[in-house]
Amino acid sequence: MNIFRIFLESSLAAQIIMIILIIFSIWSWAIFFKKLFNFSGVKRKSNRFLSTYHLHHDIKTLGNLGSLLNDNPYGKILWSGLEEFKKLKAVASVNPGEQGSHKQLVHELSDNIRLAMERTKITEIASLEIHLPTLGTFVSVSPFLGLLGTVWGIMEAFLDIRARGSAHITIVAPGISDALITTVYGLLVAIPALIFYNIFRSRVSNYDAELDKFISEIFAHLRKEFASIG
């Protein structure tokens, strides 16, 4: 089977569909490489941060981790939590109040720390999810586009039968076999794209769960610290 010969001998509609599918294929593989580099970078930097983070248990020293707080999702979440903690610490120190009202204030303000870290997490997850909807679109559209080319080709084959006035297998078979090539192209685009999509979707879910766990851990730590101020 020579796919180049089939491409050249196909109708204009089938050729257009095949070109679109080739563009989809190049695009989906580009997304795959992009996400692969992206995730491997995030993983490497996160691991470096976490190995340093586990050595420090003091809030004051955690704030001095420098660039480690800016180049990975864990660091950014910790940074936003610490920033919010500093602001609330300033507010609490100027409004000491009574014992009961102070506890209420600590409770309300400490929720702000969690919300700040949640916001950062959402931003980080969104940046990890970028291009995944495009990949999902290729997964759904490519087989249908291939099918469209096949249906079009079969329709032309039947029109050819009518024009020639014979339904002999030698007349029908070439048209139908050529028409099927677009479905092959569609599946060749959709199958790898679906695999990439599922791999990256699962990685994002894992990151989401890991970051939630990290937020809970930091929040508990900061809240304890914040309560001790009063």
Next chain:
Amino acid sequence: MNRSFGLSFVLHLAIFALLFLASQSSFKAFPEVAVYKVSLAPLPQPKIMSVEEPPQEEVKKEMTEEKAPPKKDAPPKKEEVGTKPKKTKAGLPDISPKIVTGSGRGFTYSYYLNILLNKISQNWNNPFKGKDVVLKSIIYFEVDANGTIQNVRLEETSGNELYNETTIHAVTLAKKLPPLPDEFSDDYLKVHLEFLSGQ
């Protein structure tokens, strides 16, 4: 993203190059060898008379000479294979069935003849099928380069009007055949088609 697009593009180029090489090497897998043409015993083919506008009397005479007595238990046939020797206009013996072209040369595209005969035989509703009546008619028609059937006429009557009508109808219903083979250089193909029943 540019680096990823570059990588993806290179990957696709590599895949297409591999496919191209694979398709080329598949041709090399079958090295050219000398081809010897051999002639096998001819397959039985449906009857297609091969005379180009033969004189009516001559053909009739031959047919009466060649016709075997009808067998009562013989199954009815459509479009018999023409193994009977006939004489062309020039008086030469014609021992293989063939269609004579407009220029008088032989028509050797058996696949086309199969399509032609299949289509006509599908259209033929023989009213004497299975009956012990021997009938034969010859229909003359022409096929142009586009495959259109034209100039259909009864060349030899069977003596039965109904039978004649069905044979003419079978040919006219076919209307359009596939275009004549590209290698066939003549403008049209002359066909003398014999319809036999009860033999």
